[in-house]
Amino acid sequence: xxxxxxxxxxxxxxxxxxxxxxxxxxxxxxxxxxxxxxxxxxxxxxxxxxxxxxxxxxxxxxxxxxxxxxxxxxxxxxxxxxxxxxxxxxxxxxxxxxxxxxxxxxxxxxxxxxxxxxxxxxx
Numbered sequence: 001x002x003x004x005x006x007x008x009x010x011x012x013x014x015x016x017x018x019x020x021x022x023x024x025x026x027x028x029x030x031x032x033x034x035x036x037x038x039x040x041x042x043x044x045x046x047x048x049x050x051x052x053x054x055x056x057x058x059x060x061x062x063x064x065x066x067x068x069x070x071x072x073x074x075x076x077x078x079x080x081x082x083x084x085x086x087x088x089x090x091x092x093x094x095x096x097x098x099x100x101x102x103x104x105x106x107x108x109x110x111x112x113x114x115x116x117x118x119x120x121x122x123x
Contacts, residue, residue, distance in 0.1 A: 005057075009084050012056035017041060018049045019088060022058055023098055024105050025072045026089060032068045033117035034108045038101060057081050067117065 012018055021035050036046045050070055053059045057077055059070050073081050092098045108116065 005078070006080070008056040009058065009081060012052050012058055013084065013088060015049065015052075017046075018053055019092070020098070020101055021046070021049055021070075022053055022072070022085065023089060023092060024101055025059060025070060027102070027105065029069050029071045030105070030109075031113055031117065032070065033113070034105070035070065037108055037116060038104055058085060067113070 013022075017039050020039060024030060024035060024038055032043075032047065032050065035050065036043050039046055039049075041049075050059065050061070054061055054070075058073055058081060060073055061068055061070050063069075072085055075082075077085075
């Protein structure tokens, strides 16, 4: 890992909202709207946070139709990136907010995605 990559990863992990978003992806892919709903922040703010995680190669993204989906970096990620994700997950495994987020994500995943995302899309 080069210094620049190291700094990108550490900066990406230096914000509570970004860490929450990162750890929310542990159980699988989420739509941007689901992450917005989880964090309770403005869509532009959440997009900026996820872009920083993407630039640090901690998450992957894909666009499908009108929706943008995010997942944790996969097995193709560099070992330091994989270690950073594992470290964050292990370090915060018992954190009450992270546990609450995990429960909330399960609820959000049961909601209709079109209805959930409707309030974040212009007509």
